[in-house]
Amino acid sequence: MTNRIASPILQPVTLGGLQLKNRIVMAPMTRSRADDNGIQPDYAAEYYAQRAGAGLIVTEATNISAQARGYTRTPGIWNEDQITAWKRVTQAVHQREGKIFLQLWHTGRMSHPDMHDGGLPVAPSAIKPHGQIRVHEGMKDFVTPRALRTDEIPLIVEDYRRGAENAKAAGFDGVEIHSANNYLLEQFIRDSTNVRTDRYGGSLENRLRFPLEVVQAVIDVWGAERVGIRISPVTTTPGETPLDSDTMRTFGTYVAALSNLGLLYVHEIEGVTQQSREEVSDVSFAALRRAFRGAYIANNQYTLDLAEQTLAAGDADLFSIGRPFIANPDLVARLASGAPLAEAPKAYWYGGDSTGYSDWPTMS
Ligand code: PHB
Secondary structure, three states: OOOOOOOHHHOOEEEOOEEEOOOEEEOOOOOOOOOOOOOOOOHHHHHHHHOOOOOEEEEEEEEOOOOOOOOOOOOEOOOHHHHHHHHHHHHHHHHOOOOEEEEEEOOOOOOOHHHOOOOOOEEOOOOOOOOEEEEOOEEEEOOOOEEOOHHHHHHHHHHHHHHHHHHHHOOOOEEEEEOOOOOHHHHHHOOOOOOOOOOOOOOHHHHHHHHHHHHHHHHHHHOHHHEEEEEOOOOOOOOOOOOOOOHHHHHHHHHHHHHHOOOOEEEEEOOOOOOOHHHOOOOOHHHHHHOOOOEEEEEOOOOHHHHHHHHHOOOOOEEEEOOHHHHOOOHHHHHHHOOOOOOOOHHHOOOOOOOOOOOOOOOO
16 A cells, blocks of 8 residues: 555645645435435535545535425425535534535426426427436436426526525635536536527527526625536436537637636546546547636546546645545545555445445444
């Protein structure tokens, strides 16, 4: 076991005005332990606090409204009871001197009528995703969503604003806007899922309008220096969602606009979400990174070695790690000491209770 305690990745760093313990970010991970009202269980506070060795924690994706929901047992941030439950989480993380951002989510077409009392999920356009989604009774086929009316879109922007305000009331250090993985924001961006003919579809400027209105609303609440965003330009899951017809132009323009708004960071899934880095297409993540002035959080199968090389090359500032945090609450300490990592069986990823969630031991 090699001691890596002196690794530059593990030294304290400043992100905007925030002092972080190190350059490791705990990536957002859906764990599906909330109740049917989107309220986190008490043991979620313990789960997140156990992982406060990360420089920054980004919470699991959190629904900004009832309409935003896609998956069973995912948390919400649209009412007082949800805020109260999240307060327990932020207090526990802060007690361990951690920093935590809430991830703001709307699933759009990645949803099911079972989540909406039989009503249809909403999306930019009525295009059905392929495959299935986890709802209360297990996996069910996606349906064709209902295309949003133009006058409904500003109401969703307001839902994001309220989510951002509620995150503040819950004591978070900032928020991350979920603009990745083919959920609502990305559905507007890609021409494969947005065939609207109003001011929210068609030209690239129109397709970026809604996501940028959301970003502006969240900035109004938090200030740009406490707002990050997550993107995944080449991910096709869920729904077997086709890529945009011009990924580099579309995402290059988006990232440049986000940069001009002064966002704290862009958090990018380099490759296909939950798949290997090898499957990256001809998209240049380095070029997208250079289009952004703020911090860059790189994600996808980073090891300490790869993170050190990437940092030395100036290609990223922080590195987010997902699945290894499931079974290794003290992941950063294990990386520092070179200790072996535990593996979480997939059965524990989604759903269930505190077992396989907040009961993983630290190194002995
Ligand atoms: C999921 O619940 O499977 C999920 C949620 C958010 C993501 C990706 C996957 O960004």
